[in-house]
Amino acid sequence: MKHFDDILSYCEKAAFDLNFTLAKNWKKEKQDRVLVGYLPIYVPREIIHAANGLPVGIMGAGDRKQIIKGDAYYQSYICHLPRGIIEMALDTNLNDFDGFLFPAICDCIRNLSGMFKLSRKGKFQRYFDYPQNFDPAIGGAFYSQEMEKVMDDIYRINGIKVTNEKLNYAIKLYNRNRKLIEEIYRIRQEFPWRLSAVETYHILRAGITMPVEEHNEILSQVVEAISEERGEPMDNIRVVVTGSFCEQPPIGLIKSIEMAGCYIVDDDFMQGSRWILGDIQDDTNEPLKALTDAYINQSTFASAYYDVGNPKGKRLVELVRSRNGDGVIFCAASFCDPALLDRPMMQKECDEAGIPHINFQFHENTGQFKVIKEQAGTFSDSIKLWV
Numbered sequence: 001m002k003h004f005d006d007i008l009s010y011c012e013k014a015a016f017d018l019n020f021t022l023a024k025n026w027k028k029e030k031q032d033r034v035l036v037g038y039l040p041i042y043v044p045r046e047i048i049h050a051a052n053g054l055p056v057g058i059m060g061a062g063d064r065k066q067i068i069k070g071d072a073y074y075q076s077y078i079c080h081l082p083r084g085i086i087e088m089a090l091d092t093n094l095n096d097f098d099g100f101l102f103p104a105i106c107d108c109i110r111n112l113s114g115m116f117k118l119s120r121k122g123k124f125q126r127y128f129d130y131p132q133n134f135d136p137a138i139g140g141a142f143y144s145q146e147m148e149k150v151m152d153d154i155y156r157i158n159g160i161k162v163t164n165e166k167l168n169y170a171i172k173l174y175n176r177n178r179k180l181i182e183e184i185y186r187i188r189q190e191f192p193w194r195l196s197a198v199e200t201y202h203i204l205r206a207g208i209t210m211p212v213e214e215h216n217e218i219l220s221q222v223v224e225a226i227s228e229e230r231g232e233p234m235d236n237i238r239v240v241v242t243g244s245f246c247e248q249p250p251i252g253l254i255k256s257i258e259m260a261g262c263y264i265v266d267d268d269f270m271q272g273s274r275w276i277l278g279d280i281q282d283d284t285n286e287p288l289k290a291l292t293d294a295y296i297n298q299s300t301f302a303s304a305y306y307d308v309g310n311p312k313g314k315r316l317v318e319l320v321r322s323r324n325g326d327g328v329i330f331c332a333a334s335f336c337d338p339a340l341l342d343r344p345m346m347q348k349e350c351d352e353a354g355i356p357h358i359n360f361q362f363h364e365n366t367g368q369f370k371v372i373k374e375q376a377g378t379f380s381d382s383i384k385l386w387v
């Protein structure tokens with residue numbers, strides 16, 4: 001096993017490498033390999049892996065790139081993520097990518113897919129839609145067709161046909177990936193001081209920039225390392241952070257919440273990597289159906305998911321209870337319609353369940369955290385003193 005500090009710095013570097021060096025190097029090794037960039041939140045990465053592709057998560061430029069062209073493309077009253085991504089596309093950051101997937105979340109992402117089409121970035125640019133009808137014969141069939149279109153896009157580039165065997169193998173790898181991530185969250189739930197939220201974030205974000213096989217190796221080493229004592233327990237409250245599923249908060253913000261006396265015992269920062277709850281069937285003659293069934297029956301709660309019959313407010317409360325949380329921090333990107341429209345309903349559920357909460361908004365390139373730290377610190381103190 002590598003030294004744990006080396007693993008952490010490797011992940012930090014990979015997570016914020018806006019040139020995606022690991023992915024581009026992987027592609028150079030064989031001619032039929034393709035890189036498929038996907039935006040937040042979730043895509044079934046298994047279908048790309050099975051077609052000799054590397055799915056690469058594009059989470060925005062964060063606070064690591066000056067945005068000039070991106071601001072010219074967009075009006076001021078939308079979130080920051082699409083500006084950073086268009087800036088990266090117009091510069092050289094996304095060169096060598098073969099295709100891009102734009103999961104249906106909101107109008108910003110939809111319009112961004114159109115901009116990529118117009119600027120002919122990559123060999124395909126696909127708006128990837130999800131079912132809102134969960135009848136397997138209707139929404140399920142639709143979702144399978146959406147996945148087939150992506151496999152056809154890749155086939156046209158590298159001539160690789162996806163077989164059941166390859167798809168089952170990819171499903172197995174991503175099952176392992178999610179299981180290891182959940183194990184890290186389980187250990188942190190009990191011993192949050194062993195791995196900070198910032199370190200956890202780096203480890204997860206690094207995973208969307210490299211082959212899943214390599215990430216699984218890293219995750220196993222992390223699980224091994226934090227199964228033993230590390231760090232010192234502090235007198236912190238335990239919070240669940242929600243609302244940051246798409247545009248990612250700057251690292252300084254996550255650090256500020258922790259420094260203000262809060263252990264982040266669960267969050268939705270890298271939600272796409274944790275989307276499916278539990279394993280997907282990996283030894284079947286119908287692996288596409290297995291992926292479809294998993295989307296319909298095992299998706300986590302999220303603003304991007306149509307959840308009639310299983311409201312996300314109730315699921316948030318269940319999550320807080322299961323993590324033994326003291327409160328919720330609603331932390332959404334400014335102008336993020338999906339998160340901000342859901343927030344009042346979720347706050348109401350928290351109120352009814354007696355769970356304290358606060359909220360603030362951010363931009364991925366926010367640079368001032370003093371106010372946020374004071375707010376989170378006051379929240380922490382008030383819970384310690386009066387709840």
Ligand code: SF4
Nearest residue numbers: 079106108246247336
């Ligand atoms: S941050 Fe919110 S509004 Fe912006 S692209 Fe993502 S989901 Fe859409």
